[in-house]
Amino acid sequence: EAQVTQNPRYLITVTGKKLTVTCSQNMNHEYMSWYRQDPGLGLRQIYYSMNVEVTDKGDVPEGYKVSRKEKRNFPLILESPSPNQTSLYFCASSLSPGLAGYEQYFGPGTRLTVT
Amino acid sequence: DQQVKQNSPSLSVQEGRISILNCDYTNSMFDYFLWYKKYPAEGPTFLISISSIKDKNEDGRFTVFLNKSAKHLSLHIVPSQPGDSAVYFCAASVLTGANNLFFGTGTRLTVIP
Numbered sequence: 001e002a003q004v005t006q007n008p009r010y011l012i013t014v015t016g017k018k019l020t021v022t023c024s025q026n027m028n029h030e031y032m033s034w035y036r037q038d039p040g041l042g043l044r045q046i047y048y049s050m051n052v053e054v055t056d057k058g059d060v061p062e063g064y065k066v067s068r069k070e071k072r073n074f075p076l077i078l079e080s081p082s083p084n085q086t087s088l089y090f091c092a093s094s095l096s097p098g099l100a101g102y103e104q105y106f107g108p109g110t111r112l113t114v115t
Numbered sequence: 116d117q118q119v120k121q122n123s124p125s126l127s128v129q130e131g132r133i134s135i136l137n138c139d140y141t142n143s144m145f146d147y148f149l150w151y152k153k154y155p156a157e158g159p160t161f162l163i164s165i166s167s168i169k170d171k172n173e174d175g176r177f178t179v180f181l182n183k184s185a186k187h188l189s190l191h192i193v194p195s196q197p198g199d200s201a202v203y204f205c206a207a208s209v210l211t212g213a214n215n216l217f218f219g220t221g222t223r224l225t226v227i228p
Binding site: 044050104108 | 117119121147149151156157158159160161164204206208210213215216217218219220221
């Protein structure tokens with residue numbers, strides 16, 4: 001089954017404790033992206049990757065890191081989480097930039113709470 | 116600054132009637148628009164899209180209309196069904212860009228049986 005998976009689905013942590021949210025897709029997609037969803041703000045892009053070893057900042061990259069060492073994986077790293085990073089996070093992937101690949105496929109989401 | 120806006124946080128419609136969800140954008144560079152549907156505890160799923168070279172795209176019960184001069188698009192669902200109850204996000208992109216999507220804040224549609 002073609003899918004984007006994220007782990008964990010739920011995470012409660014404390015300020016300053018480093019964490020990683022994993023994202024994996026099995027569709028051989030070139031493009032991957034991370035979003036956060038907050039009430040009244042919709043989905044905002046954190047980071048994206050056009051291909052392996054190519055990453056770039058989205059709208060709200062502060063406090064986050066990413067890496068793209070393999071095509072299928074795109075982990076999101078919070079080196080020192082803070083309460084304002086409490087949010088619902090989504091990973092997404094698409095075939096490639098271009099008309100045929102603009103539909104992004106989303107993972108199920110990771111609900112992160114930082115206390 | 117929100118480049119894509121959905122000014123109605125919620126909408127209730129009777130089953131069988133038409134649902135109309137609206138979306139406005141400010142960036143004239145956007146030339147590709149998408150609607151996503153989101154159920155609770157799931158990720159958004161792609162519903163329908165439209166390129167700026169068209170003013171209408173239809174897929175079954177779903178039709179998206181684009182008015183470029185007004186920088187406005189709308190999603191029509193006819194007839195509405197209870198299973199359509201979800202949050203709908205409008206998104207916009209630039210075709211020659213990096214495939215980055217700019218999302219609206221969403222409209223929660225409730226279809227009343």
